[in-house]
Amino acid sequence: MANTLYDALFAPHEGKTTPFLHMPDGAVISHAAFLETVGRMSNALKSLNVDPGDRVAVHVEKSAQALALYAACVKSGAVFLPLNTGYTPAELAYFVDDSKPALFVCDPVEAEALAAIAADAECTLHTMGSYGEGSFFDLALEFSPVSDSAPRDAEDIAALLYTSGTTGRSKGAMLTQNNLLSNAEALVAAWQFTDSDILLHALPIFHTHGLFVATNTVLLSGGSMIFLPKFDLDAVLAALPKATTMMGVPTFYTRLLDDARFTGDLASHMRLFISGSAPLLAETHVQFEQRTGHRILERYGMTETNMNTSNPYDGERRAGTVGLPLPGVAVKVCDPETGVQLPQGEIGVLWVRGPNVFKGYWNMPEKTREELRDDGFFITGDLALIDGDGYVQIVGRGKDLIISGGYNIYPKEIELFLDTLPGVRESAVIGAPHPDFGESVVAVLVPETGQSIDIAGVEAAVRANLAGFKRPRVIELVDALPRNTMGKVQKAQLRTQYADVFQG
Ligand code: MLC
Ligand code: AMP
Numbered sequence: 001m002a003n004t005l006y007d008a009l010f011a012p013h014e015g016k017t018t019p020f021l022h023m024p025d026g027a028v029i030s031h032a033a034f035l036e037t038v039g040r041m042s043n044a045l046k047s048l049n050v051d052p053g054d055r056v057a058v059h060v061e062k063s064a065q066a067l068a069l070y071a072a073c074v075k076s077g078a079v080f081l082p083l084n085t086g087y088t089p090a091e092l093a094y095f096v097d098d099s100k101p102a103l104f105v106c107d108p109v110e111a112e113a114l115a116a117i118a119a120d121a122e123c124t125l126h127t128m129g130s131y132g133e134g135s136f137f138d139l140a141l142e143f144s145p146v147s148d149s150a151p152r153d154a155e156d157i158a159a160l161l162y163t164s165g166t167t168g169r170s171k172g173a174m175l176t177q178n179n180l181l182s183n184a185e186a187l188v189a190a191w192q193f194t195d196s197d198i199l200l201h202a203l204p205i206f207h208t209h210g211l212f213v214a215t216n217t218v219l220l221s222g223g224s225m226i227f228l229p230k231f232d233l234d235a236v237l238a239a240l241p242k243a244t245t246m247m248g249v250p251t252f253y254t255r256l257l258d259d260a261r262f263t264g265d266l267a268s269h270m271r272l273f274i275s276g277s278a279p280l281l282a283e284t285h286v287q288f289e290q291r292t293g294h295r296i297l298e299r300y301g302m303t304e305t306n307m308n309t310s311n312p313y314d315g316e317r318r319a320g321t322v323g324l325p326l327p328g329v330a331v332k333v334c335d336p337e338t339g340v341q342l343p344q345g346e347i348g349v350l351w352v353r354g355p356n357v358f359k360g361y362w363n364m365p366e367k368t369r370e371e372l373r374d375d376g377f378f379i380t381g382d383l384a385l386i387d388g389d390g391y392v393q394i395v396g397r398g399k400d401l402i403i404s405g406g407y408n409i410y411p412k413e414i415e416l417f418l419d420t421l422p423g424v425r426e427s428a429v430i431g432a433p434h435p436d437f438g439e440s441v442v443a444v445l446v447p448e449t450g451q452s453i454d455i456a457g458v459e460a461a462v463r464a465n466l467a468g469f470k471r472p473r474v475i476e477l478v479d480a481l482p483r484n485t486m487g488k489v490q491k492a493q494l495r496t497q498y499a500d501v502f503q504g
Contacts, residue, residue, distance in 0.1 A: 001151030005158055005177040006075045009219040019224045021064050029064055036145035041072035043143035048124055052077025052150045054102035055160060059083040062205050062229050065132025074158055077150030081160045082206035086467035089113050095162055096121045108134050154178035160362055163303040164410040172362030173304045182355035183306035184216035186326040190310050195222035200243035202231040208303050209277050214247050237261050245272045249406030250280045250438055257287050267292040277406035278438050285319035298322055305378055306356040309392045321391040329354035333384055336398055349398050350384035351377040402431030402439050407469045414470055421461055423453040428481050430494050434502040442498045443472035446481060474501045
């Protein structure tokens with residue numbers, strides 16, 4: 001039997017000496033060499049009794065080997081579960097406990113700290129460092145590069161990606177082989193990727209954007225990637241002349257524009273710049289075009305759905321919009337209370353349906369029923385309108401969510417943590433406009449009566465327990481939070497009050 005995703009994305013490149021990854025040290029990894037590593041890793045997974053359907057949790061730096069581990073999971077039928085490298089052991093404990101992986105691969109430097117978490121979940125722990133080194137790669141090297149693909153059909157789960165929840169508990173989105181493949185097919189066609197493309201890849205590979213949107217699109221089209229460990233401005237500027245396309249979050253584009261070395265000449269040979277994961281300000285779109293002559297192509301998606309809409313490749317790329325539904329994707333705007341579809345042009349919650357939409361949340365049937373309707377529509381929680389030409393505009397969020405540099409942060413999770421700290425009676429966490437990250441985190445704390453709050457202590461506790469990108473960059477103390485007559489905290493009022501804290 002076939003393995004839907006492996007057969008489409010990887011198998012066609014077996015034995016090809018064409019370049020796949022251009023590494024920062026100048027090394028070029030061919031498709032064939034990459035897939036040999038994948039074969040060895042796939043055999044290593046089998047030797048560890050990782051069976052089809054088992055989860056493989058991965059908390060490692062970006063490297064060619066980390067990407068090969070994703071491919072090896074696809075090949076051996078395991079469910080790939082990548083985790084943000086910023087997560088602390090306290091955060092990782094939840095994901096490992098919830099997903100019960102058969103194997104947990106972590107950075108060698110954290111192996112000791114994570115041993116107890118792996119033991120509690122009864123999973124094997126292996127290591128992989130920034131250059132792929134570690135016990136997992138050592139094991140893989142003992143095996144042959146030739147391995148059989150596990151039979152997997154289109155509806156089998158290929159990946160489990162956690163997305164934070166409005167109640168504070170992260171939800172694992174189950175993505176099928178066909179969710180990933182159908183989206184890659186749609187994007188290759190929509191953005192006209194070919195085997196001549198060289199994508200400048202500076203995104204992390206633990207999220208939909210860097211892992212699926214970027215990598216699967218390049219794999220399907222047979223092109224290659226300049227595979228940078230992260231977005232480092234100097235490295236990106238140095239790599240641009242060798243690339244044909246780039247994908248990024250809006251912060252990538254504002255950082256480029258803030259640097260005088262980023263000139264029209266440097267970008268003139270490029271075929272395409274794509275932005276997503278957070279709103280691209282119309283102002284950034286305009287400045288980018290003035291500097292380079294390129295209109296950034298903005299698209300819209302989420303973990304649960306992969307990509308839903310995109311501005312056109314040919315045709316008008318409209319600033320401030322996320323474009324038109326991709327082929328096979330249906331979108332509608334509904335009343336947030338009743339769920340009834342609203343007339344064209346009105347603002348409501350965006351619902352989406354298509355082969356890209358996930359299968360549900362891991363072990364959360366009720367949450368799945370609330371958000372994924374029987375008719376296949378998924379309720380995104382984003383507020384949108386569809387204009388007369390069918391272009392979708394994301395105008396806000398129905399969900400209490402902060403997006404900082406493309407990372408989602410759920411205030412509830414931070415509030416629940418802050419409320420446990422000494423002297424804190426209650427807290428409210430909001431996002432405020434930030435020149436670099438788009439939005440950043442502000443925490444407003446109310447002390448217990450007659451007590452004071454040790455801000456340095458709060459900062460230290462946050463650092464020890466929460467990933468750095470969730471850290472409030474401003475902490476304010478107030479006597480009471482603004483509430484409406486129902487007693488609900490007025491976050492809108494706080495957002496207005498603290499709108500300027502990161503400006504100037
Ligand atoms: C890092 N830090 C951040 C941050 N990224 N803080 C707020 N927001 C962020 N996005 C913190 C670190 O914890 C650290 O904190 C300090 O900043 C320096 O870390 P760094 O790694 O050197 O940061 P930097 O290189 O500046 O990273 C910024 C960034 C990066 C924008 C380049 O965050 C990034 O690559 N973002 C892309 C996110 C992404 O891929 N999103 C896709 C999600 S998928 P301290 O405290 O130690 O100083 C999705 C679906 C879709 O949304 O549609 O695509
Ligand atoms: P995540 O859950 O991390 O996948 O983030 C998905 C969320 O990012 C969406 O629900 C949107 O709120 C936001 N998002 C993604 N792309 C865009 C975009 N182009 N414009 C505005 N918001 C976006």
